[in-house]
C-alpha cells in the first residue's frame with residue numbers, strides 16, 4: 001500500500017525545488033543587477049508554497065490516520081465476524097458479508113488511488129509548464145546577459161579606442177579633442193543607459209507576466225485543493241455513513257446470530273429429548289405390540305360371542321317389531337280420540353279471551369253496583385326541559401303503581417297503591433277518553449256523572465280535563481256528547497250562568513269562554529296555574545219516543561285548583577290569599593271524603609261551596625270518577641304521596657249503586673213486582689220468627705214477648721247488613737285509612753270481630769246485593785226502609 005506522504009507531497013516538493021532554483025538564480029542575478037523586488041516576490045511565493053505544502057501534508061496525514069483507523073475497525077469487525085462464524089454453523093453468511101465488505105473497501109481504495117493519480121498527473125503537467133516557463137525565462141535572461149556583455153565589451157573597446165584617440169588628440173588639440181570625446185562618451189553612455197532602461201522595462205514586463213502566471217497557477221492549485229478537500233469530505237461522510245450502516249447491520253446480525261444460536265441450542269436439546277423418547281417408545285412399542293396381540297385374541301373371542309348374541313337379538317327384534325306395529329295402531333286410535341277431546345278444549349281456549357273481556361265487564365258492573373267512586377291516577381310526563389329528572393314512580397301497572405321514597409333505600413322505600421286505572425307518562429288523551437266514554441254516555445241514560453280532577457299544582461289536571469290547548473274537539477276528552485239540551489237548575493254557586501246548548505260545538509264554545517274567564521297566574525311550580533276551581537255542568541234531558549220514558553242526566557266536569565304548598569309555589573300577596581282559599585276548599589273536600597269513608601252520620605257538605613256543589617256526585621246516586629294527577633319528580637314526593645293517600649281514601653267511599661232518572665213503563669212494573677216481593681218476604685220473615693219463638697218457648701222458660709221479636713230480628717239483620725258492607729269494602733280500605741288518618745289497628749280488629757261474630761251466611765249477602773241492584777237503592781237506604 002502507498003503512504004499518503006510519498007503519494008501527495010512529491011509534486012509540491014518538485015514545485016518547491018523549481019521555485020528555489022528560480023530564487024537562487026534571482027539571487028545570483030541580483031548580484032548581477034537583478035532587481036531586489038523580484039527576489040522579494042520569489043521569496044514570498046516560496047514561503048506561501050511551503051506553508052501550503054505543510055498544510056496539505058498535515059491534511060493528508062490526518063486523512064491517512066483516518067483511513068488507518070477505519071481499516072483497523074474493519075479488520076477488527078472482520079475478526080469478530082470470523083470468530084462468530086467459527087462458533088456457529090452459519091459462518092458462511094458472515095464470511096460472505098466479510099468478503100462483500102472487503103470488496104467494497106478495495107473498490108474504495110482503488111477509486112481513491114485513481115483520483116490521486118489523476119491529481120498527480122495534473123500536478124506534473126503544471127510542473128512541466130513551470131519548467132518550460134523557467135527555461136524560456138532563462139534563455140531570455142542569458143540572451144539579455146549576452147547582449148549586455150557584448151554592449152559592455154563594445155563599450156570597453158570604444159572606451160579604449162577613445163582613450164587612445166584622446167592620447168593622440170591630447171597631443172594635438174588636447175582640450176578640443178577631449179571635449180569632443182567627452183561629448184561622444186556622454187552620447188554613448190546615454191545610448192547605453194537607454195538600452196539598459198529598455199532591457200529593464202522588458203524584464204519588468206516579463207516579470208509581471210511571470211507573476212500573473214504564477215497567480216494563475218496558485219489559483220488553479222487552490223481550486224484543485226478545494227475540490228480535493230470537498231471530495232475527501234464527501235468520501236469520509238459516505239464512508240462514515242456506510243460504516244454506521246455496517247455497524248447497525250452487524251449488530252442486528254449479531255443479535256440474530258445470538259437468537260439463532262439460542263434456538264439452535266434449544267432445538268438441539270429438544271432433538272436429544274425426542275431421540276430419547278423415540279428410543280423409549282421403541283422399547284415400549286415392542287411390549288405394547290405383545291399386549292395388543294393378546295387383546296386382539298381376546299377381542300376376537302368377544303366378537304364371536306357378540307355375533308352369536310346378535311343373532312339372538314335379531315330374532316327378538318322381529319318379535320318386538322310386531323308388538324310395536326300393534327302399539328302404533330293402538331297409539332293412532334288413542335291420538336284420534338285425543339284429537340276429538342282436544343277440539344272442545346281448543347274452542348274453550350278461543351273463547352278464553354272473550355271470557356276475559358266479559359269478566360272485566362262484569363267486574364265493572366259489580367263495581368257499579370257497589371257504587372264506589374272510580375279512582376283513576378294519571379302520571380304527568382316530565383316536561384321537555386326537565387327530561388333528565390329522576391322519577392319516584394318505580395312501576396306503573398294497569399291498576400297499580402309503586403312509588404319510591406327518595407330518602408329511603410331498599411324495600412322500605414317502596415309503597416304500592418291500587419286504583420281502578422293508572423295512566424302512565426305516555427298515555428294520550430284519546431286513550432283516556434276511550435276508557436271513560438261508556439261512563440259519559442250513561443248521562444244520556446239519565447245518570448248523574450261527575451268527573452273531577454284533583455292533584456298538586458302543575459300536575460296536569462287542566463290538561464286532562466281540556467287537553468293541551470284548551471277545549472277543542474280534537475283534544476277534549478268529553479266531546480262526543482250528543483243531543484244536549486239545557487235544563488234550568490237552581491245552582492248554589494253565585495254568578496254561575498246557564499246557557500242552552502244543542503250541539504257539542506256549543507258546549508265547547510261555552511267551555512272555552514269559561515276557561516278564558518278562569519283566573520290564571522304564574523307560580524314557581526306552574527307557569528299557567530289555575531287559581532280557581534272550574535265546574536262545567538251539562539244538564540241533559542231526553543225522551544224515549546217508543547216507550548215514552550223520560551230521563552234527566554247531569555254531567556259535572558270539575559277541574560279543581562291545584563293543592564299546593566305555599567313554600568314551594570313561592571306565592572305572596574293575592575296569590576297567597578288564593579292559595580289559602582283553594583287549600584281551605586280542598587280541605588273541606590278532604591273532610592267530606594273522610595266522613596264518607598268512615599260512614600259518619602254527619603257529612604260536612606256545607607263547609608264549602610265546592611263540597612255543596614259536589615254533594616249530589618259524592619253522596620247521591622251519581623257515577624263519580626276522580627282523576628288523581630301526580631308529578632313523578634323527586635321534589636314532588638311528599639305532595640304525590642299525600643295525593644295518592646287521599647285517592648286511596650276516596651276509593652274506599654261507597655255511594656251505593658247509581659240510579660237512573662229514566663222511568664219507563666217496564667221500570668214501573670218492575671218496581672211494583674219488587675214491592676210485592678218485599679211484602680211477601682216480610683210475611684215469610686214473620687212466619688219464620690213466629691216458628692222460632694214457638695220452638696224457643698218449648699226449651700226456655702223466659703219467653704220473648706211477640707211484640708219485640710220483630711224489632712230484634714230487624715236489629716239482627718241490621719247488624720248483619722252492616723257487617724256485610726264492612727266485609728265488602730271497609731275491611732280492605734279500613735287498613736289504608738288506619739295508615740293515613742290515625743285509625744288504629746285495634747279499631748280495625750274490633751270491627752273484624754264484629755263481622756266474624758255475626759255469623760252471616762254468604763247466601764244472605766248475595767240476596768242483599770241483588771235486592772239493591774233491582775231497587776236501585778243504596779245499602780244504607782235499604783236498611784232505612786227495613
Ligand SMILES: Nc1ncnc2c1ncn2[C@@H]1O[C@H](COP(=O)(O)OP(=O)(O)OP(=O)(O)O)[C@@H](O)[C@H]1O
Nearest residue numbers: 380381457458459460461462463526529530561562
Ligand atoms: N299528560 C300530559 N302530557 C303532556 N304535558 C302535560 C300533561 N299533563 C300536563 N302537562 C303539561 O304540564 C303543565 C301543567 O299542566 P296543567 O296546567 O294542566 O296543570 P294543573 O294541575 O292544571 O295546574 P294548576 O293546578 O296549577 O292549574 C302544562 O304545561 C301542561 O301542558
